[in-house]
Amino acid sequence: MDPYAAAERLDGRIHRTPILGCTALDRWAGRSLALKCENLQKTGSFKIRGATNAVLRLPPGVQHVIAASSGNFGQALALAAREAGLRCTVVVPRDAPAVKMAAMRGYGAELVLCEPTLEGRRSTLKEQVAATGAQEMPSFDHPHVIEGQGSVAVELLQQVPGLDSVIAPIGGGGLIGGIALACRDTGVRVFAGEPFGADEAWRSKKAGVRIQEPNPETVVRDHVEAVVRVTDEEIVEAMKLCWERAKLVIEPSAAVALAAAKKLPADCHDVGVVLSGGNVDLGALPF
Amino acid sequence: MDPYAAAERLDGRIHRTPILGCTALDRWAGRSLALKCENLQKTGSFKIRGATNAVLRLPPGVQHVIAASSGNFGQALALAAREAGLRCTVVVPRDAPAVKMAAMRGYGAELVLCEPTLEGRRSTLKEQVAATGAQEMPSFDHPHVIEGQGSVAVELLQQVPGLDSVIAPIGGGGLIGGIALACRDTGVRVFAGEPFGADEAWRSKKAGVRIQEPNPETVVRDHVEAVVRVTDEEIVEAMKLCWERAKLVIEPSAAVALAAAKKLPADCHDVGVVLSGGNVDLGALPF
Numbered sequence: 001m002d003p004y005a006a007a008e009r010l011d012g013r014i015h016r017t018p019i020l021g022c023t024a025l026d027r028w029a030g031r032s033l034a035l036k037c038e039n040l041q042k043t044g045s046f047k048i049r050g051a052t053n054a055v056l057r058l059p060p061g062v063q064h065v066i067a068a069s070s071g072n073f074g075q076a077l078a079l080a081a082r083e084a085g086l087r088c089t090v091v092v093p094r095d096a097p098a099v100k101m102a103a104m105r106g107y108g109a110e111l112v113l114c115e116p117t118l119e120g121r122r123s124t125l126k127e128q129v130a131a132t133g134a135q136e137m138p139s140f141d142h143p144h145v146i147e148g149q150g151s152v153a154v155e156l157l158q159q160v161p162g163l164d165s166v167i168a169p170i171g172g173g174g175l176i177g178g179i180a181l182a183c184r185d186t187g188v189r190v191f192a193g194e195p196f197g198a199d200e201a202w203r204s205k206k207a208g209v210r211i212q213e214p215n216p217e218t219v220v221r222d223h224v225e226a227v228v229r230v231t232d233e234e235i236v237e238a239m240k241l242c243w244e245r246a247k248l249v250i251e252p253s254a255a256v257a258l259a260a261a262k263k264l265p266a267d268c269h270d271v272g273v274v275l276s277g278g279n280v281d282l283g284a285l286p287f
Numbered sequence: 288m289d290p291y292a293a294a295e296r297l298d299g300r301i302h303r304t305p306i307l308g309c310t311a312l313d314r315w316a317g318r319s320l321a322l323k324c325e326n327l328q329k330t331g332s333f334k335i336r337g338a339t340n341a342v343l344r345l346p347p348g349v350q351h352v353i354a355a356s357s358g359n360f361g362q363a364l365a366l367a368a369r370e371a372g373l374r375c376t377v378v379v380p381r382d383a384p385a386v387k388m389a390a391m392r393g394y395g396a397e398l399v400l401c402e403p404t405l406e407g408r409r410s411t412l413k414e415q416v417a418a419t420g421a422q423e424m425p426s427f428d429h430p431h432v433i434e435g436q437g438s439v440a441v442e443l444l445q446q447v448p449g450l451d452s453v454i455a456p457i458g459g460g461g462l463i464g465g466i467a468l469a470c471r472d473t474g475v476r477v478f479a480g481e482p483f484g485a486d487e488a489w490r491s492k493k494a495g496v497r498i499q500e501p502n503p504e505t506v507v508r509d510h511v512e513a514v515v516r517v518t519d520e521e522i523v524e525a526m527k528l529c530w531e532r533a534k535l536v537i538e539p540s541a542a543v544a545l546a547a548a549k550k551l552p553a554d555c556h557d558v559g560v561v562l563s564g565g566n567v568d569l570g571a572l573p574f
Contacts (some may be wrong), residue, residue: 020327044311240569282527
C-alpha cells in the first residue's frame with residue numbers, strides 16, 4: 001500500500017482540494033487549524049480517492065464493477081467507473097435517501113434495490129455478481145481503497161509544510177488508515193476522531209486488538225496516536241461553527257474530526273483537519 | 288479611484304480569497320463559473336476591503352472613527368479600525384440582530400443604539416460625531432470605499448486569466464462600481480445582479496440617470512453592461528444549490544449574483560462570480 005503512488009495516480013483525475021483557514025475556528029480550538037476541504041472534492045467526499053484508485057488498479061479486462069452502498073461510496077464508485085469507461089451497478093437499500101439514489105444515477109450507475117438489512121445486501125450483491133459477472137469492489141478495507149484515501153494526507157503535507165499533527169474521522173478505518181500510512185515516516189502525529197456511541201475504534205485501540213468487523217486496519221492500531229472521542233453536542237457545536245464562521249458546509253463525520261481537533265493534546269499546535277465530506281440533507285439540520 | 292492601488296494597499300491585510308469551482312454549478316448555469324469566495328473573507332464579506340482601504344487613507348491624526356450600520360459594514364469597520372489601532376463607534380438600530388451586535392463588539396467596536404428609522408440613525412450619528420469628534424466613515428458611496436471593493440476584481444482577474452465576464456450583486460453600488468472600475472480597460476464584461484423588488488439599479492440603467500439615493504455610481508451606468516434581475520425563487524434556488532453542491536455557505540446577496548450568472552447572455556462562457564458574503568442566520572434559512 002503506497003499512498004504516495006496513489007497520489008500520483010490520482011493527480012489530475014480528482015480535485016487537489018484547497019486548504020482553508022479560519023481565525024474564529026483557530027481561536028475556538030486554541031491552535032492553528034489547516035482545513036483540508038474534502039467537502040469540496042468531486043462527489044462531495046474523500047471517497048472518490050479510494051474508489052478511483054481501486055478502479056485504476058483493476059486487472060485488465062474488467063468492464064463492469066459492482067458494490068453495495070447507501071451513500072458516499074456509491075456516488076464515488078459511480079463517478080470513478082464512468083470516468084474509466086466502466087459499467088457500474090450499486091446495490092442500494094430500498095430505504096436509502098432518494099437524493100443519494102438520484103446522485104448515483106446522475107453519475108451513470110445502475111441501481112439494484114435490496115432489503116435494508118445486512119443479509120439482504122449480501123444476498124442481493126451475490127445474486128448480481130453471479131448474474132452479471134461484475135467485479136465486486138470493496139468499500140473501505142481493501143488496500144487499493146486505503147492507499148487511495150491516504151492520498152489526502154500526501155497532498156495535505158505538501159500543501160502545509162510544518163504541520164505537527166493530522167486528524168480525521170475514523171469511520172470505517174480506510175481514511176485514517178491511509179493517512180496513517182502516508183504520515184508514517186514523517187514525524188507528523190496522527191489522531192482519529194470518533195463519536196461516543198460508535199467507539200469500536202477507541203476500544204480496539206485500548207485493547208490493542210480488533211473488537212469487531214468492520215474495523216480499522218492494524219496500521220491504525222500501530223500508527224494512530226490516539227482515538228479522540230466526542231459527544232453529539234460537541235459534533236453539533238463544531239458543525240455549526242464551521243458553517244457559521246468558516247462558511248463551509250460539512251457533514252457530521254467531518255464535524256467529528258473538527259470537534260476532536262479542539263480536544264487534542266496541548267502540544268499539537270499546527271493541525272491538519274480532514275473535513276471528510278459535505279454531503280448533508282439541508283432539510284434535516286441539527287440546528 | 289484606483290482599485291489596483293487599493294489591491295496593493297490591502298495586500299497582506301485581508302485574505303486573498305480563493306477561487307473555487309463546482310461542476311454541478313457549471314452544468315446548471317450552462318457555463319464555467321469561477322467563484323470568488325468573499326464569503327471566506329475576514330468578517331465574512333467583501334466589506335472589509337472598502338473599510339480597510341478607507342481607514343488606511345484617512346488623514347493623519349484621526350484616532351476615532353464612527354459609522355452607522357446594522358450589519359456587515361459595521362463588522363468590517365470595527366475590524367479595520369482595530370487593526371489600524373483606532374477607536375471605533377458604530378451607531379446600530381436597536382432592533383438589529385443580537386448576533387451582529389455581538390460580532391461588532393467582538394471586533395472591539397463601541398455600539399450606540401438608535402431608533403430604527405433613517406431619522407433616528409442620522410440624528411444619533413450627528414450627536415455622536417459632535418460629542419466625540421470621531422471621523423465619520425461613509426459606508427458604500429465614498430471613492431475610498433469603492434476602490435477598496437474593486438480590489439476583489441483585481442485579484443479575480445489575476446487568479447483566473449481568460450475570464451470573459453464578471454458578475455456581482457449590485458447592493459449599494461460600491462462593490463459593482465469598484466469592479467467596473469477595475470475591469471474598465473481589460474475587455475472583461477461586467478454584469479450586476481439585482482433582485483426584482485429592489486430594482487433601482489435596473490431602472491437607473493434603463494433610464495440612464497440615477498433614480499433614487501442611495502444608488503450606484505455613474506461608473507455603473509457607463510461600465511456595467513446589464514443589470515440582470517432575478518426572482519426570490521431564483522435566489523433561493525441558487526443559494527440552495529451553492530450550499531448543497533459547492534458546499535459553500537453564502538448569504539442571499541451572493542446568491543443574487545449566482546442566480547443572475549445563470550441568466551447571462553449565451554456568449555458569456557467563462558464568468559467570475561463574486562460570492563459577496565456568507566453571513567447568514569442558520570436559524571432562518573429559506574429552505
